[in-house]
Amino acid sequence: MERDFCMHNLKLPAVLALLLLFSAGPACGKVYIDIDSPSFQQFPIAVADFKPLRPFPENENLSLLFSETLSRDLTLTGYFHLLDRKAFLEDPKRAGITAEGIRFEDWTVIGAEYLVKGGFQTDGRELVAEFRLFDVVRGELVVGKRYAGKSGDHNRMVIQFVSEILLALTGEAGLFDTRIAFVRKSAASAEIYTINFDGSDPRRVTNYNALTLSPRWSPDGRFLVFTSYKEGNPDIYLRDLESGSTKKIGFYPGLNLPGSWSRDGKRLLVTLSRDGNQEIYDMNVGNSLLVRLTHDFSIDVSPVRSPDERRIAFVSNRSGSPQIYIMDADGADVRRLTYLGNYNTSPAWSPKGKKIAYEGSVNGRFQIFLIDAEGGDPQQLTFEAGDHESPSWSPDGRYLAYSVRGYGRSRIEIMNAGGQGVRVLHEDKEASQSPIWSPHLR
Amino acid sequence: MISEQTDRERSGRDRLNSMVFISLLFHAVVLSLLFFTPSFPSPKLTFGPVYTVALVNFSGKTPEQKGVAAGAKELMEAGRTETVLRKRLEAEPVIPIRSLESRRKQDRTLEKAMEEIRKRAAAAEPTPKPQTKDGSNAKAMPEEKAGPASPQPAGDADMDAKNNAYYAMIWSRIKRGWALPQGILPGDVLETVIDVTILRNGAVTEVNFEKRSGNRFFDESALKAIRKASPFPPMPAWIGEASLGVGIRFHSSELRP
Numbered sequence: 001m002e003r004d005f006c007m008h009n010l011k012l013p014a015v016l017a018l019l020l021l022f023s024a025g026p027a028c029g030k031v032y033i034d035i036d037s038p039s040f041q042q043f044p045i046a047v048a049d050f051k052p053l054r055p056f057p058e059n060e061n062l063s064l065l066f067s068e069t070l071s072r073d074l075t076l077t078g079y080f081h082l083l084d085r086k087a088f089l090e091d092p093k094r095a096g097i098t099a100e101g102i103r104f105e106d107w108t109v110i111g112a113e114y115l116v117k118g119g120f121q122t123d124g125r126e127l128v129a130e131f132r133l134f135d136v137v138r139g140e141l142v143v144g145k146r147y148a149g150k151s152g153d154h155n156r157m158v159i160q161f162v163s164e165i166l167l168a169l170t171g172e173a174g175l176f177d178t179r180i181a182f183v184r185k186s187a188a189s190a191e192i193y194t195i196n197f198d199g200s201d202p203r204r205v206t207n208y209n210a211l212t213l214s215p216r217w218s219p220d221g222r223f224l225v226f227t228s229y230k231e232g233n234p235d236i237y238l239r240d241l242e243s244g245s246t247k248k249i250g251f252y253p254g255l256n257l258p259g260s261w262s263r264d265g266k267r268l269l270v271t272l273s274r275d276g277n278q279e280i281y282d283m284n285v286g287n288s289l290l291v292r293l294t295h296d297f298s299i300d301v302s303p304v305r306s307p308d309e310r311r312i313a314f315v316s317n318r319s320g321s322p323q324i325y326i327m328d329a330d331g332a333d334v335r336r337l338t339y340l341g342n343y344n345t346s347p348a349w350s351p352k353g354k355k356i357a358y359e360g361s362v363n364g365r366f367q368i369f370l371i372d373a374e375g376g377d378p379q380q381l382t383f384e385a386g387d388h389e390s391p392s393w394s395p396d397g398r399y400l401a402y403s404v405r406g407y408g409r410s411r412i413e414i415m416n417a418g419g420q421g422v423r424v425l426h427e428d429k430e431a432s433q434s435p436i437w438s439p440h441l442r
Numbered sequence: 443m444i445s446e447q448t449d450r451e452r453s454g455r456d457r458l459n460s461m462v463f464i465s466l467l468f469h470a471v472v473l474s475l476l477f478f479t480p481s482f483p484s485p486k487l488t489f490g491p492v493y494t495v496a497l498v499n500f501s502g503k504t505p506e507q508k509g510v511a512a513g514a515k516e517l518m519e520a521g522r523t524e525t526v527l528r529k530r531l532e533a534e535p536v537i538p539i540r541s542l543e544s545r546r547k548q549d550r551t552l553e554k555a556m557e558e559i560r561k562r563a564a565a566a567e568p569t570p571k572p573q574t575k576d577g578s579n580a581k582a583m584p585e586e587k588a589g590p591a592s593p594q595p596a597g598d599a600d601m602d603a604k605n606n607a608y609y610a611m612i613w614s615r616i617k618r619g620w621a622l623p624q625g626i627l628p629g630d631v632l633e634t635v636i637d638v639t640i641l642r643n644g645a646v647t648e649v650n651f652e653k654r655s656g657n658r659f660f661d662e663s664a665l666k667a668i669r670k671a672s673p674f675p676p677m678p679a680w681i682g683e684a685s686l687g688v689g690i691r692f693h694s695s696e697l698r699p
Contacts, residue, residue: 031609032635032691034691034693035693041623079626171659416624
């Protein structure tokens with residue numbers, strides 16, 4: 001009550017004195033200070049050089065290698081602001097790597113919230129490393145791990161610990177166990193490649209010397225489906241990434257193009273042109289049997305399932321221009337989702353189910369947009385020159401991968417779902433396009 | 443409320459009219475007592491909560507206010523545009539990077555305004571203001587008290603502006619240190635309220651959650667922002683309290699798919 005008085009009586013100077021009489025009791029003395037968040041500062045974190053756990057280490061440059069790899073991987077996530085080591089006050093020779101050996105004020109005073117320390121020891125080809133994350137504001141250990149492996153394993157150990165840090169500070173373990181598949185187009189052919197989330201380890205998946213496109217990961221990450229013209233007709237193939245074997249699963253007359261999988265990995269949404277024009281079907285991956293979902297004289301393509309599998313988003317030009325529509329999983333109740341712009345395609349349903357990312361044409365250039373799955377005003381995420389296409393969500397729903405083409409270059413980029421923190425994942429002169437994010441691969 | 447009742451009474455009954463007259467008379471007496479009684483309790487004078495809340499509250503919920511001291515006005519303006527920016531981010535969040543940049547600029551203008559207020563507050567401090575401690579200085583009070591009641595508030599508003607300058611300092615310190623990367627919050631609007639007790643030397647003694655947001659990362663970041671900002675600047679001399687209880691409300695309305 002009293003607080004209400006405090007908040008609302010200011011317009012009435014005539015009654016002010018009276019109100020003051022009633023409200024001036026001590027209960028009204030409480031002041032509230034409002035602070036609104038979206039300044040979005042990254043976590044300030046310091047990474048100290050790793051210390052040898054034993055005197056006279058065999059491999060001294062591991063000390064720097066650990067801290068530098070760790071700094072790089074933390075930066076990649078977009079959540080951390082790495083403090084410059086030149087600002088460090090601590091004497092590395094005297095300080096320890098456990099809470100007892102650290103003066104936390106040395107770190108808070110330079111603005112750190114978190115500190116990573118660690119140590120290593122080598123024994124022939126064996127490598128043991130300890131990692132500790134400290135909350136220096138509270139002055140306590142957040143998480144500590146000890147990894148044992150071979151001498152070349154330091155990268156894997158670092159990635160493992162960065163995942164621990166992310167889990168502790170953001171609630172998600174990060175994406176270091178994910179890969180991104182994309183299509184690399186040259187003059188005569190297009191092949192599928194995959195690359196790690198941190199841009200490392202690019203691998204070629206297909207080598208058909210033919211047009212190959214539209215890769216889609218199975219929910220367990222073991223299979224990739226894609227369309228290839230390698231036998232003349234655009235058919236759908238299933239590649240087992242473990243065994244390397246490939247099987248043709250969609251070979252109806254005309255176009256066969258894969259869409260999204262069901263969660264159990266048994267069904268695949270596909271676009272086929274066997275009935276005259278492109279229509280959407282739900283295909284059984286095991287026996288290729290079909291259930292037709294759309295019946296329209298216009299083109300219906302690019303189907304994606306909602307995470308709860310109750311709805312399907314797709315692209316249709318039934319209104320005259322390509323727009324995104326949503327229908328029930330059985331094809332009923334079709335409704336138009338996008339109205340702004342005259343060319344909206346490539347829908348990607350967010351893993352949490354609330355949003356749909358897509359590409360839309362703005363002044364003749366494609367940009368990435370985000371729209372509520374229930375409809376509403378779209379939010380434009382990219383603004384740079386060039387065509388931004390084929391958005392794909394990370395499995396935690398925090399990032400989008402997409403392709404950028406223009407000025408003779410072609411890139412696969414990653415940004416966070418708010419449109420910030422853009423990072424180039426892959427760049428070359430060939431056309432790289434259609435990135436698609438894998439699920440977590442163990 | 444009060445004016446509605448008197449309208450009705452005037453239209454009708456004479457008896458009630460006389461009651462109104464008696465009521466007015468009573469208020470007049472009480473008011474004049476207020477004006478001339480030296481033993482009025484001090485806290486509400488040195489620390490006028492009515493103004494204080496409205497001025498530091500940057501959320502834009504409070505009604506517009508006229509006749510505040512210039513410094514406080516600047517602060518309000520700085521605070522208000524901040525809020526407007528945030529709203530724009532929600533309503534048509536089309537240019538996130540740019541809005542972030544303009545936010546940074548905004549922070550700078552705010553800091554400038556703060557700096558000015560600090561200077562003014564520092565300049566005002568040496569002028570004889572006997573109501574500083576514990577309110578035991580009786581003679582100064584009736585004069586101060588006349589402020590809010592008079593049509594042109596001067597003394598109290600000025601003091602409120604100074605109080606607000608102190609709160610604005612706290613606000614700025616906490617906001618500057620509040621680290622929360624984009625992308626880790628759920629889509630819902632979150633609010634955490636943390637109560638702190640500030641001693642005269644600026645030390646923060648008690649820190650308690652009045653309300654948790656339900657998101658532990660958000661709560662933790664808010665708590666950490668306060669810990670990083672403390673100790674706060676020492677309380678200015680014109681705040682007569684031995685300690686201050688302040689609620690700090692952290693809001694988030696990040697868009698998250």
